[in-house]
Amino acid sequence: MSRTQDVVEDVQRLILDGGLRPGDRLPAEKALASELGVSRGSLREGVRALVVLGILEARHGNGTYVTDLDPATLLAPVAFLADLPGNHAPLHAVRATLETEAAGLAALHLTDGPVARARVALDDMSRALVAPRVEPAQLAAADLAFHRAVADASGNPVLAALLNALAGEGPRRRVWDEMHGLAGERTCEEHDAILAAITARDPDRARLRMAMHMVGVEDLLATTSTDGPLPRRRNLVEATSTR
Incomplete structure (x- = not known):
């Protein structure tokens, strides 16, 4: 294991043990290098790696600080995995499971803000569909806004961050481009049915509607994706319908 990796793990351990908390400034370089038993060069490399990971933030002329450790920032690297060729099918299966649970949680933790955003996204998609020329980019943006609103409505920031990483702007645009x-x-109709179930505070129906929607996406992508057929998940709908 490299000394740089040692630094990364040691600083992470300090954070996990409470020695460093979100917003704390790191000790002076010399003192921290001595505490961790590494050279100042290795410490600098480790700190740079932690900055890239979103764990630390370097403030010019003011030292280095622990970030707020927001899930969206820490999970952002997952987006790179979602963009890798050959991963689209298995990642869609993971996303479908998370989307389904997010819809159920949204029905249980209903709040006005995300619901209003979901309705705006529905209206945006409806307008895009009646435009003289249907633009996949506009459909992708409305689709993303709707699913982000549902994920946010779940009340679980880690779940919302995971979904955003797995199907953010890049992956979402690619799907709509593939579907032409x-x-x-x-x-749009399926989104409307999902939102209706959520606003009715019916978690079982919300899960079922979202599961059916995701299976429909699989069916369509199976005929357009360059990754080959997506794996079938009929059991997802069946399991959801029996809850």
């Missing part, structure tokens, strides 16, 4: 704007009307 197809299924826009069906997607």
Whole structure:
């Protein structure tokens, strides 16, 4: 194991043990290097790695601080995995499971803000579909806004961050580009049904509606994706319908 990796793990351990808390400034370089038993060069390299990971923040002329450790920042690197060729199918299966649970939680933890954003996203998609020329980018943006609103409504910031990393702007745009704007009307109808179940505070129906929506996306992508057919998950709908 490299000394740089040692620094990364030691600083992470300090944070986990409470020696460093979100917002804390790191000790002076010389003191911290001595505490960790590494050279100042190795410490600098480790700190740079921790900055890239979103764990530390370097403030020019003011030292280095522990970030707020927000889940969205810490999970951002997952987006790179979502962009790698060949991962789209298995990641979609993971995303579908998370989306389904997010819809159920949203029905249980309903708040006005995310619901209003979901309705705006539905309206945006409806307008995009009646435009003289249907633009996949507009459909992708409305689709992303809707699912982000549902994830935020779940009340679980880690779940929302994971979903955003797995299906953020890049992956979402790629899906709509592959579908060539197809299924826009069906997607809008399914989003409407999902939102209706959420606002009715019916978690079982919300899960079922989202599961059916995600299976429909799989069916369409199976005919367009360059990664090959997506794995079937009929058991997801069946399991959800029996809750």
